[in-house]
Amino acid sequence: MPPMAGQRHRRRQVARLLPQCAAFRTIAAALMPAVPPESAMPDLPRDLAPRLAALAAGDRDVPRYTSYPTAPHFNPAHDDADWRNWLGAVPEQAPLSLYLHVPFCRSMCWYCGCATQIAKGDDAIGHYVDALLTEIALVAQYLPPQARVSQIHWGGGTPTILGAAGLQRVTDRLAGLFAFDPGIEIAVEVDPRRFDTDLARGFASCGVNRASLGVQSFDPLVQQAINRIQPFGDVQRSVGLLRQNGIASINFDILYGLPRQDEHSLADTIEQAMLLQPERLALFGYAHVPWMRAHQKRIDAAALPDHDLRLRQFLLAEAQLNRSGYASIGLDHFARAGDPLAVAAWSGRLHRNFQGYTTDGAGTLIGFGASAISQLPQGYIANLRGVAAWRRKIGTAALPVERMRALTPEDRMRGRIIEQLMCNLHVDLNAEAAQFGLDAQPLHDDLIALQPIAAAGFLTIEDGVVAVHPQGRLLLRQICSAFDSYLPRVNTIRHAAA
Known part of the structure; x- marks a missing residue:
C-alpha cells in the first residue's frame, strides 16, 4: 500500500x-x-x-544515564548494614521521594524493557502487597520519625494491578509512617486498557494528582506487532475518568522506532494524542535488547526502522509537538508552557533520576518493591530482583538488598556533570570541579571525544563550558558518555542502542 x-x-x-x-x-x-x-x-x-546520523551511526552503545555510575556497575551487597547506616544518616526534615515498584502485568507487551512478569493469580498480588507493607515498616524504623515526603511515584509493571483496595492499603501505611508535604505529588503509571471507575475513584482517595498513561502507538498495525491492542477509545475513556475524579495532570508515553512504524503513523498518533491535551508527553525510542528481555525476541527485527529512519521519526515528531505548543525538555520530554516540568527546565531546576525527568529535588529517593533502586547522597541501593527472593528476605526482617554502589567524590562530580547536560544542555566543567574540590584537567582531557560533535555545530566548548545546541539534543547520551569514566573500561556490557 x-x-x-x-x-x-x-x-x-x-x-x-x-x-x-x-x-x-x-x-x-x-x-x-x-x-x-x-x-x-x-x-x-x-x-x-544526515548530519546527526553521520555522528551517531558509528557510536558505541551508551546508557540512558538515569544514574551515574549506571546500574551495571553496581556491586554485590553482602548484607544490609550499609543500607541501614545510610537510612540512619538521613537528616530530620530532609524531603524524601518514594518509589513503589509493582512488577506484575496481566499480559506481556513485547516491546517492554521494564522489570515485570505475568501475574499468576490474585493471591500472588495480595502476597506482594503484604510484603510491600512490611518493607515500608522495616525501612521507616531507620529513618527519622515522620520523615517528610515530597513525592511518591508508583511504577511497574502495572501498579493498578493492585486494585483500588491494594493501593489504598499501601497509601495508608505510608501516611501512617511518613509526613506528606502539603504540596506532595503522587503519580501513578496507568495501563489504559484496564482502567475503570473504581480505580479512578481509588486514585482520588489516595491523593493521586498525576497519572502517566502508556499510549505507545495508536496505529493498529504497530499495536499488533508489539502485542498491545489499545484503541484510541481506551485512552480517551481513561483520561475522562481521571479528570472527572480530580486528577488533572496527565502524561502520555509514546514510542518511536517500533516495528512497522513509519513517520506518518507516528504523526497520526501524536495528532490523536493532542485531542486529549495531556500536560506532558515523553517520546521514548524503543530499545531492542532481546539479550536482556527474552520476550522482545517475538518482535520481528526486520520490521524495525533503521537508525536513520528512527532519527527522522524523532525529529519530525519533535517539530510536530513544538508546533502544537509543547516545549522540548531535556532528551525526550515535552511539556506545555505552564507545566511545572517546563518551568523547572527554564529555571534550571530540572532533575533526572530512575523515573526520568522530574521536578523533584529531594536528595534521597527510597525505592520499595522487588528490583526497586534507591538513591542517597552516599550512593545507590538495589533491591533483590526476584519477587520470591525479595519476599523471603523481608520475611527475615532484613532489608532486601542485592546490589549497591558507594559513590566516590569523582563519581559525584561526574554524575552532576552528566545530569547538568541531560537536563540543561550545558555545564561549566571548571565550576563543577571546584565545587567538589577536584582537578578539572581530566575533564578537559575528556573533551577530545566531543570534537567531532563540536565541529558539526551541535555543541560549543569555550573556557571549559560545554553548551549543546537544541538541535543536538538527540546526541545528549553520546555527549554525556565522554564524561563516563567507567564506560571505556567495560566492553562486555551491552546497553540499549542510542
Missing part, C-alpha cells in the same frame, strides 16, 4: 474510534483533517538528519 494510501486507511480507522459528540467532531476537524497533504508534515532543515 503506498504511504498516502496507508495514511488514509489509518485515518479512516481513527475516525471510527473518535467520539461522536459535536464538540469532538469540531476539534477533530480542526486538528486532524481527513487526508492531510504531504506538506502537513513538519519541515526539517535539509541537512539536519
Whole structure:
C-alpha cells in the first residue's frame, strides 16, 4: 500500500474510534483533517538528519544515564548494614521521594524493557502487597520519625494491578509512617486498557494528582506487532475518568522506532494524542535488547526502522509537538508552557533520576518493591530482583538488598556533570570541579571525544563550558558518555542502542 494510501486507511480507522459528540467532531476537524497533504508534515532543515546520523551511526552503545555510575556497575551487597547506616544518616526534615515498584502485568507487551512478569493469580498480588507493607515498616524504623515526603511515584509493571483496595492499603501505611508535604505529588503509571471507575475513584482517595498513561502507538498495525491492542477509545475513556475524579495532570508515553512504524503513523498518533491535551508527553525510542528481555525476541527485527529512519521519526515528531505548543525538555520530554516540568527546565531546576525527568529535588529517593533502586547522597541501593527472593528476605526482617554502589567524590562530580547536560544542555566543567574540590584537567582531557560533535555545530566548548545546541539534543547520551569514566573500561556490557 503506498504511504498516502496507508495514511488514509489509518485515518479512516481513527475516525471510527473518535467520539461522536459535536464538540469532538469540531476539534477533530480542526486538528486532524481527513487526508492531510504531504506538506502537513513538519519541515526539517535539509541537512539536519544526515548530519546527526553521520555522528551517531558509528557510536558505541551508551546508557540512558538515569544514574551515574549506571546500574551495571553496581556491586554485590553482602548484607544490609550499609543500607541501614545510610537510612540512619538521613537528616530530620530532609524531603524524601518514594518509589513503589509493582512488577506484575496481566499480559506481556513485547516491546517492554521494564522489570515485570505475568501475574499468576490474585493471591500472588495480595502476597506482594503484604510484603510491600512490611518493607515500608522495616525501612521507616531507620529513618527519622515522620520523615517528610515530597513525592511518591508508583511504577511497574502495572501498579493498578493492585486494585483500588491494594493501593489504598499501601497509601495508608505510608501516611501512617511518613509526613506528606502539603504540596506532595503522587503519580501513578496507568495501563489504559484496564482502567475503570473504581480505580479512578481509588486514585482520588489516595491523593493521586498525576497519572502517566502508556499510549505507545495508536496505529493498529504497530499495536499488533508489539502485542498491545489499545484503541484510541481506551485512552480517551481513561483520561475522562481521571479528570472527572480530580486528577488533572496527565502524561502520555509514546514510542518511536517500533516495528512497522513509519513517520506518518507516528504523526497520526501524536495528532490523536493532542485531542486529549495531556500536560506532558515523553517520546521514548524503543530499545531492542532481546539479550536482556527474552520476550522482545517475538518482535520481528526486520520490521524495525533503521537508525536513520528512527532519527527522522524523532525529529519530525519533535517539530510536530513544538508546533502544537509543547516545549522540548531535556532528551525526550515535552511539556506545555505552564507545566511545572517546563518551568523547572527554564529555571534550571530540572532533575533526572530512575523515573526520568522530574521536578523533584529531594536528595534521597527510597525505592520499595522487588528490583526497586534507591538513591542517597552516599550512593545507590538495589533491591533483590526476584519477587520470591525479595519476599523471603523481608520475611527475615532484613532489608532486601542485592546490589549497591558507594559513590566516590569523582563519581559525584561526574554524575552532576552528566545530569547538568541531560537536563540543561550545558555545564561549566571548571565550576563543577571546584565545587567538589577536584582537578578539572581530566575533564578537559575528556573533551577530545566531543570534537567531532563540536565541529558539526551541535555543541560549543569555550573556557571549559560545554553548551549543546537544541538541535543536538538527540546526541545528549553520546555527549554525556565522554564524561563516563567507567564506560571505556567495560566492553562486555551491552546497553540499549542510542
